[in-house]
Amino acid sequence: MPKEIDRDGLRRMVEAGAQLVEVLPAEEYAEEHLPGAISLPLRRVDAEASSVLNKNRPVIVYCWDIA
Amino acid sequence: MSPRAAWRLESLGFTEVYDYTVGKLDWMAAGLPTEGTNAKRQRAGDLAHKDTPTCRLEERLAEVRDRVQALGWDAVVVVNEERVVFGLLRAKEFALDGDQPIAQAMRPGPSTFRPYVLAEEMAHSMVAHKLESSPITTSDGRLVGLLLQKDVVGAAGSVQ
Numbered sequence: 621m622p623k624e625i626d627r628d629g630l631r632r633m634v635e636a637g638a639q640l641v642e643v644l645p646a647e648e649y650a651e652e653h654l655p656g657a658i659s660l661p662l663r664r665v666d667a668e669a670s671s672v673l674n675k676n677r678p679v680i681v682y683c684w685d686i687a
Numbered sequence: 688m689s690p691r692a693a694w695r696l697e698s699l700g701f702t703e704v705y706d707y708t709v710g711k712l713d714w715m716a717a718g719l720p721t722e723g724t725n726a727k728r729q730r731a732g733d734l735a736h737k738d739t740p741t742c743r744l745e746e747r748l749a750e751v752r753d754r755v756q757a758l759g760w761d762a763v764v765v766v767n768e769e770r771v772v773f774g775l776l777r778a779k780e781f782a783l784d785g786d787q788p789i790a791q792a793m794r795p796g797p798s799t800f801r802p803y804v805l806a807e808e809m810a811h812s813m814v815a816h817k818l819e820s821s822p823i824t825t826s827d828g829r830l831v832g833l834l835l836q837k838d839v840v841g842a843a844g845s846v847q
Contacts, residue, residue, distance in 0.1 A: 622693035625705040627713060633705065642711070643692040652723040654714055662688050665695050675701050682707035682714075683688040 622681075630680055638678040654682070715803035716826040729842050731809045732802025735823040735832030741766045744773060748792045749785025751776070762820045764830055765793050771828045772799060777819060799824040802831050809834065810843035 625633065634640050640657040642649045649659040660672055662683075673679055693706040707713075715721065718732040740763045742751045755763045761781065765774035774793030783792050799822045800809060813821060813836045823831040 622690070622697060622704045622706045624708050626709070627707075627717060627719075629705075630707050638705070641692070643689055644711075650723055652711070652715075652721045652725045654711065655720060655722050657722075660692075662692050665692055666699075669696055669699050669701070673696075673701065678703040678705060679696055679701050680705040680707055681689045681692045681696065682710045683692075685708075685710045685712040 625680060630682075633678055633680060638680050639673055641673065641679060641681045642683070643681050644683050648684075657682075713826060716801045718802035718825070718831055725805075729806040730802060731800050731804045731806070731821075731823045731834050731839070732831055734806060734809075734838050734842055735802070735834045736838075737832040739764055739830075739833035741770070741830065742776075742789055743767070744788065744790040744793075746789045747785065748776075748781075748783060748787050748789060751789060752781045752785060756781070762833060764822050764833055765789055766830055770830045772797070772822050772824055772830050775820075775822060797822055799828070800834070801826065806839050807843045810836075810839045813839060 634656060640654060641660050642653045642657045643660060643662045645661050646659050660668060689706050689708060693704045696704045740755045740758055740760050742763050742765055744765060751763055761778045763776050764772055766772055774795045775797040776793050780792050780794060802823055819836050821834050823834050825831060
C-alpha cells in the first residue's frame with residue numbers, strides 16, 4: 621500500500637536517493653516542477669515506468685494537489 | 688491523480704512507493720524553489736518584504752504605531768508566536784485611539800495570498816481591490832512577508 625509523505629519527509633527521502641516523479645501532463649511539468657523531479661504522466665506509467673524508474677529505489681509520486 | 692499512479696506502480700512491482708498527496712501546490716505555497724519555464728518568473732513570495740514589522744494582539748496601538756513608524760512603515764501585521772496571521776493595521780487603523788489594544792484596532796482576518804502567485808496576477812488583484820498591501824502566507828497561515836502594491840505593480844509592468 622503506498623504511504624503518504626509530507627514535505628519534510630519528501631526532502632529527506634530525495635536527499636537519500638529516492639526517485640521523485642511528477643505524474644501530471646508533460647506540458648505542466650515543463651512549466652514548473654519540483655527540483656530534480658522526472659516527468660512520467662499518469663497515462664504513460666504502464667508503458668514506461670519499468671524503463672524510466674529503478675524498482676530497487678523508493679519512488680515518490682506527486683501531482684498538483686490532493687484533488 | 689498521484690494516488691492512482693502510486694497504486695499502479697506498486698502493482699508493477701515497485702515495492703517502496705510514496706505519495707506526496709498535497710503535491711506541487713503545497714511545495715509552491717511554502718515558497719520553495721522549482722524548476723521549469725515558469726520557475727524564474729517573479730512571484731508574490733519573491734517581492735514580499737520579509738522584514739515587515741509584526742505585533743501581537745495584546746500590545747497597545749500607540750506603542751506599536753510609534754515603533755512601526757520609526758522604522759518607516761505605515762502597516763503592521765498582527766501575528767501569534769507561530770507567525771500565524773490574525774490581522775493587519777494600515778494607516779487608517781493607525782489613526783485610531785492609541786490607548787486601545789491591537790486586538791480591538793486591527794482589521795481582523797485580512798485576505799492573504801500564497802507566495803507562488805505570479806506578480807502579474809497579484810498586481811491585477813491588488814489594483815482591482817484597492818489593496819495597498821497584502822500579507823503573503825504559507826498554506827498553514829504563517830506570514831512570509833508583506834507585499835506592497837507599488838512593488839508588485841512595478842515588477843509586473845503596466846497594469847490596467
